Amino acid sequence: MVPVETLQKKINREIARRSAGLNARQPAELYAPIDYSLGMGGKRLRPVLLLMAFNLFSDEIEKALPAALAVEVFHNFTLLHDDIMDKAEVRRNNPTVHVKFGENNAILSGDAMAFLSYQYLLECRSERMFDVTNLFTKTAVEVCEGQQYDMDFENRLDVTEAEYLEMIRLKTAVLLGCSLQAGALLANAADETAEQLYNFGINLGMAFQLQDDWLDTFGDPQKFGKKIGGDIVANKKTYLLIAALEKAAEGTKSTLYKWLKATEFNAEEKINSVTEMYKQLGIKEITEAKIEYFFLRAAEILNQLPVNDLSKKHLIELSNNMLGRSS
Amino acid sequence: MVPVETLQKKINREIARRSAGLNARQPAELYAPIDYSLGMGGKRLRPVLLLMAFNLFSDEIEKALPAALAVEVFHNFTLLHDDIMDKAEVRRNNPTVHVKFGENNAILSGDAMAFLSYQYLLECRSERMFDVTNLFTKTAVEVCEGQQYDMDFENRLDVTEAEYLEMIRLKTAVLLGCSLQAGALLANAADETAEQLYNFGINLGMAFQLQDDWLDTFGDPQKFGKKIGGDIVANKKTYLLIAALEKAAEGTKSTLYKWLKATEFNAEEKINSVTEMYKQLGIKEITEAKIEYFFLRAAEILNQLPVNDLSKKHLIELSNNMLGRSS
Numbered sequence: 037m038v039p040v041e042t043l044q045k046k047i048n049r050e051i052a053r054r055s056a057g058l059n060a061r062q063p064a065e066l067y068a069p070i071d072y073s074l075g076m077g078g079k080r081l082r083p084v085l086l087l088m089a090f091n092l093f094s095d096e097i098e099k100a101l102p103a104a105l106a107v108e109v110f111h112n113f114t115l116l117h118d119d120i121m122d123k124a125e126v127r128r129n130n131p132t133v134h135v136k137f138g139e140n141n142a143i144l145s146g147d148a149m150a151f152l153s154y155q156y157l158l159e160c161r162s163e164r165m166f167d168v169t170n171l172f173t174k175t176a177v178e179v180c181e182g183q184q185y186d187m188d189f190e191n192r193l194d195v196t197e198a199e200y201l202e203m204i205r206l207k208t209a210v211l212l213g214c215s216l217q218a219g220a221l222l223a224n225a226a227d228e229t230a231e232q233l234y235n236f237g238i239n240l241g242m243a244f245q246l247q248d249d250w251l252d253t254f255g256d257p258q259k260f261g262k263k264i265g266g267d268i269v270a271n272k273k274t275y276l277l278i279a280a281l282e283k284a285a286e287g288t289k290s291t292l293y294k295w296l297k298a299t300e301f302n303a304e305e306k307i308n309s310v311t312e313m314y315k316q317l318g319i320k321e322i323t324e325a326k327i328e329y330f331f332l333r334a335a336e337i338l339n340q341l342p343v344n345d346l347s348k349k350h351l352i353e354l355s356n357n358m359l360g361r362s363s
Numbered sequence: 364m365v366p367v368e369t370l371q372k373k374i375n376r377e378i379a380r381r382s383a384g385l386n387a388r389q390p391a392e393l394y395a396p397i398d399y400s401l402g403m404g405g406k407r408l409r410p411v412l413l414l415m416a417f418n419l420f421s422d423e424i425e426k427a428l429p430a431a432l433a434v435e436v437f438h439n440f441t442l443l444h445d446d447i448m449d450k451a452e453v454r455r456n457n458p459t460v461h462v463k464f465g466e467n468n469a470i471l472s473g474d475a476m477a478f479l480s481y482q483y484l485l486e487c488r489s490e491r492m493f494d495v496t497n498l499f500t501k502t503a504v505e506v507c508e509g510q511q512y513d514m515d516f517e518n519r520l521d522v523t524e525a526e527y528l529e530m531i532r533l534k535t536a537v538l539l540g541c542s543l544q545a546g547a548l549l550a551n552a553a554d555e556t557a558e559q560l561y562n563f564g565i566n567l568g569m570a571f572q573l574q575d576d577w578l579d580t581f582g583d584p585q586k587f588g589k590k591i592g593g594d595i596v597a598n599k600k601t602y603l604l605i606a607a608l609e610k611a612a613e614g615t616k617s618t619l620y621k622w623l624k625a626t627e628f629n630a631e632e633k634i635n636s637v638t639e640m641y642k643q644l645g646i647k648e649i650t651e652a653k654i655e656y657f658f659l660r661a662a663e664i665l666n667q668l669p670v671n672d673l674s675k676k677h678l679i680e681l682s683n684n685m686l687g688r689s690s
Contacts, residue, residue, distance in 0.1 A: 062508070063508060063511045063512050063515060065511055065514075065515055066507060066508055066511040117470055117471070117474060120467075120470060121467040121470060121471065140447075140448040140514060141511075143444055143447060143448060143470060144444070144448065144507055144510055144511055144514070146474075147444060147473075147474075147477065147507050148504055148507040148508075150474065150477050150478070151477070151500055151503040151504045151507065152504060154481070154496070154500040154503075155500050155501070155504065158493075158496060158497055158500060165493060166485075166492060166493075169481070169485060169496060170485055173478055173481040173482050173485060174482070176478040176481075177475055177478045177479060177482065180393060180471055180474050180475040180478065181389070181390060181393055181475075183471055184390045184392055184393040184468075184471055185390050187392075187467060187471070188390060188392055
């Protein structure tokens with residue numbers, strides 16, 4: 037089994053190698069934002085998962101590299117367009133694509149990335165390509181659905197926990213599941229095994245996204261990277277807020293509503309007040325229990341996977357790492 | 364051979380049949396703009412071409428119907444995003460998607476349509492699916508390149524004829540070529556024959572786009588549908604303007620520049636003045652000769668196609684129809 041860091045390096049090396057090619061393509065105005073977006077770095081989580089799943093069944097990792105890049109390019113395409121819709125100005129400490137290159141260019145370069153991801157995917161010559169392309173396409177549609185739900189939730193105060201979980205399944209989890217399943221299929225694993233890996237990815241993705249919500253309020257400011265409380269300031273419909281709205285009695289609820297409707301406020305004060313409410317309602321522990329629930333389901337699926345324990349080791353390590361646990 | 368009108372009806376019936384399914388999909392905010400866009404009508408030129416090419420080699424037209432819808436959905440996706448970039452407010456006498464549903468929804472529903480077009484395409488079960496998906500993907504990237512060139516040209520006064528022709532090849536012609544080639548491949552035609560149909564489509568597309576430029580200035584207001592002179596008012600870099608800038612002597616050129624730079628002007632006056640200049644420079648005839656050049660190349664390729672004359676009849680009719688000629 038190839039360790040995670042080696043896979044990340046392989047992916048970054050391949051992105052760098054192709055960067056020259058992208059920059060040589062015309063029109064430059066279309067390809068420069070694509071290269072900029074891919075060059076911003078990041079954990080390369082999705083391509084790593086794809087290669088790890090592939091590596092469970094085959095050592096010829098190079099064969100799956102184009103598909104690994106495809107899921108990364110697709111993921112970056114969603115970031116480009118989401119950042120326009122969310123009017124986000126900074127990503128990974130850099131100006132977002134639409135800020136740097138203009139909104140029209142971000143729309144169009146994003147579109148080109150969507151098709152570029154298919155171009156990379158189709159470079160793989162596997163007898164399972166039809167299944168992989170179908171899976172990738174179904175996933176892409178679902179990710180759009182997830183983003184739409186996320187936008188719809190902005191204007192709603194009555195989002196249920198079930199609706200929220202379905203939204204993050206679509207927006208985040210399915211692409212992790214797809215990466216794992218595609219990796220397995222490309223290595224010619226059995227259909228059932230590839231599906232198990234998909235389900236592992238779904239549960240891992242759910243835990244991962246819930247933890248992202250948790251960290252934004254309860255995380256360690258030193259380690260978090262972003263400012264703590266951003267979600268609270270922006271009224272983001274996180275698992276925390278939805279659970280709080282479901283659990284709060286009338287008095288607490290109206291204070292919460294007051295903060296949600298406030299147009300002028302001191303950010304620090306709002307963060308402290310809402311965080312305190314979360315603590316009193318036990319939202320911290322409720323969220324932790326939910327993360328644990330999905331993490332354990334992921335671990336159980338992994339446990340039942342018909343590959344040897346040594347091969348699973350890196351997937352377990354990566355899962356622990358993603359969720360900030362020591363293994 | 365199935366006549367064009369029958370094919371159009373088949374396509375519209377299939378779009379209507381799937382409309383209920385699209386409207387049942389959730390979230391409604393994602394699918395309503397898609398259904399709206401596909402329901403706006405239009406000539407369904409690309410799916411008709413796909414089915415006609417298929418029908419040259421097979422009578423089982425139903426088998427190619429999902430692929431025909433795929434190229435139509437893809438085409439409508441490009442319209443959605445182009446209309447945002449161009450700030451266009453009306454299309455086919457209806458408010459554009461971003462005007463009716465908001466810009467974010469137009470971006471996201473457009474994205475979903477891009478993937479939906481793959482979903483439709485992959486419904487076809489042909490042994491040539493890999494080739495067809497590759498062709499479709501290559502074409503999609505090229506269409507993005509074409510749109511980028513078109514946007515770049517807005518800020519340039521030195522666009523050459525060769526650059527312009529390459530832009531319309533990418534933005535318009537390749538999708539016609541792709542539709543024809545995909546139809547042939549799905550019917551299991553020989554690779555070489557499918558490529559001939561691609562080249563036929565390219566030349567037909569070039570003639571078609573040049574005629575669109577010609578019509579906007581010299582068309583019959585009764586038949587044209589849009590207001591004559593829109594391109595002139597908007598300083599659009601059409602074949603006419605580019606040819607005029609290449610051909611005009613200094614005096615005429617500076618008058619042309621004056622109009623291009625004017626921010627306040629009487630539209631009627633600008634249209635009349637520029638049209639008069641075009642006429643004096645012989646731009647009308649130059650453009651007609653260029654249209655004829657591509658039309659004849661298309662006809663010649665069709666002539667050499669290894670299918671019987673009766674089968675070609677409808678393609679010839681459609682070409683004449685597209686270019687407003689009586690056959």
